[in-house]
């Protein structure tokens with residue numbers, strides 16, 4: 158039985174559900190209540206900047222907030238809702254890391270061994286360790302920088318392609334490395350493609366089965382799947398709309414694609430409820446043992462102000478109210494995702510906007526973190542910042558500025 162307060166207008170929906178019989182106590186007493194109006198304001202701003210729609214789900218103790226706005230499908234004019242499935246992009250990296258860390262816990266992989274120990278074809282530098290791959294410190298060039306230099310032609314050229322891991326690794330190693338192994342953080346999809354190859358080579362079990370048996374099944378993530386190289390998203394889902402570099406052109410429906418260019422670095426499909434459950438389960442030790450979790454959550458700052466950091470397949474963000482949240486972001490053509498949880502896993506939030514190649518929308522959407530975890534003050538501060546033109550899009554293939562025609 159659920160107690161539901163629903164407020165729906167044509168433009169937006171906010172539904173708050175509390176488990177009946179349980180007092181609606183704040184899960185993490187030190188956190189302010191989520192600012193639902195703030196989330197709606199952020200979503201509105203994302204739409205004003207070009208997103209067809211947006212969704213946010215917050216799970217806080219026994220209360221669930223489902224907040225959405227705009228359209229899931231701009232042709233059928235279907236309204237967005239917070240249960241829809243979408244492509245999570247690099248949030249996949251956290252799933253891949255869980256599989257890898259379970260193998261570490263089983264004594265089958267040593268984090269500090271040369272990655273070449275476990276690979277069918279060696280990387281050019283024996284000094285690259287498994288840990289370097291997981292923390293984006295290998296120096297392996299991110300081949301998506303070339304692949305998606307021209308956003309729409311790049312996308313169309315790979316949309317139906319099926320790559321082998323080695324083909325993608327070869328695209329990376331054709332370039333000089335960005336740094337000596339271990340010397341610097343340099344985000345690269347190549348790292349997590351190598352890890353996919355490593356897991357499959359070592360175990361003889363495909364990634365789809367690894368994710369299913371080690372994560373989706375045990376956690377009951379019924380809306381999460383890895384269907385690579387199939388192109389369809391089944392069930393209730395949002396369509397994704399890619400913005401061309403020439404922003405005077407219409408958005409391109411990019412929903413169907415193999416995502417083979419990313420596979421173990423970015424091809425998982427999920428929804429907000431499942432991502433919230435996944436990250437909450439992860440930080441509370443339900444997926445990997447304590448020792449491996451500690452490794453994943455040992456963060457090194459990746460921005461000068463120290464508010465953003467990377468562990469092993471996991472990001473952390475320090476928010477304006479001092480709270481640090483753990484999770485990952487994702488960008489795949491047509492979808493921007495933020496999925497984060499508190500250190501105790503008691504409050505989790507996932508947001509998605511169904512567009513991409515639009516740094517402003519991505520930065521604005523990040524404001525839902527402030528609203529969800531820092532309450533009213535946070536959302537206001539972040540909206541003001543992101544609309545002053547201060548956009549920081551972490552780790553994405555460069556968004557090319559082109560003269561408007």
Ligand code: REX
Pocket residue numbers: 245246247248301305306307308309311346399419422423485486487488489490491492513514515551552553554555556557
């Ligand atoms: C590829 C380009 C983006 C997308 C990418 N995605 O590397 C990975 C990911 C899987 O999710 N990374 C993000 C395209 C950064 C993360 O870790 O949060 N951009 C787009 C272009 C630019 O084509 N020319 O915006 O859809």
